[in-house]
Amino acid sequence: MNIISTTLLALAMSTDAFAAAIGKGATLKSPKLSEALRTGLIFGVIEATTPLIGWAIGRGAAQYIAAWDHWIAFTLLVILGIHMIYTGLKDTESVEEKPNHHTFIVLAITAFATSIDAMAVGVGLAFIDVNITVTAAAIGLATFTMVTIGFMLGKVLGIMVGKRAEIFGGVILIGIGSYILYEHLYVLV
Known part of the structure; x- marks a missing residue:
């Protein structure tokens, strides 16, 4: 793969993480750049790791991951999205403070759910002549950058949607999960 293909692949892999x-x-009270960078780092590392895992799996069991990757991503994202919507709907009468940051586990689960497609790509890359380390690093760097930017854009949107930001975030995650499932099922038709 040449540098243009690697760059385009890296950007494509980071788009769902950007939306998440x-x-x-x-959903945060006042997102700061440090929190955006932390979130970008968590997403970037996970997004860079999953193609490596997929590549290793691709050497032996590609058909098993490819058959279920879209369902895993869909399920995780929908569960997270429903939880966010539920949280956004409960206690709407009380003025509950928005959190200052997200927990590591919530970010890691979201990052993993949005990186399932990168694992599937890693499986596919196992069958072609590619430097998987360089490709995974490019995917991680693109994801880090896109997530950091997306997180800060979310700050502006959070102000616009006010206390319904949690619902907005949940809808985005469900939309991403549904799109992943649709994209896979559409390809099969």
């Missing part, structure tokens, strides 16, 4: 980061940024 917008939702995450929108």
Whole structure:
């Protein structure tokens, strides 16, 4: 793969993480750059790791991951999205403070759910002549950058949607999960 192909692949792999980061940024009280960088780092590391895992799996069991990757991503994202919507709907009468940051586990689960497609790509890359380390690093760097930017964009959207930001973020995650499932099922038709 040449540098243009690697760059385009890296950007494509970071788009769903970018959308999820917008939702995450929108749900915070006052997102700061340090929190955006932390979120970008968590997403970037996970997004860079999953193609490596997929590549290793691709050497032996590609058909098993490819058959279920879209369902795993869909399920995780919908569960997280429903939880966010539920949180956004409960206690709407009380003025509950928005959190200052998201927990590591919430960010890691969201990052993993949005990186399932990168794992599937890693499986596919196992069958072609590619430097998987360089490709995974490019995917991680693109994701870090896009998530950091998306998180800060979420700050602006959070102000616009006010106390319904959690619902907005949940809808984004469900939309991403549904799109991943649709994209896979549409390809099969």
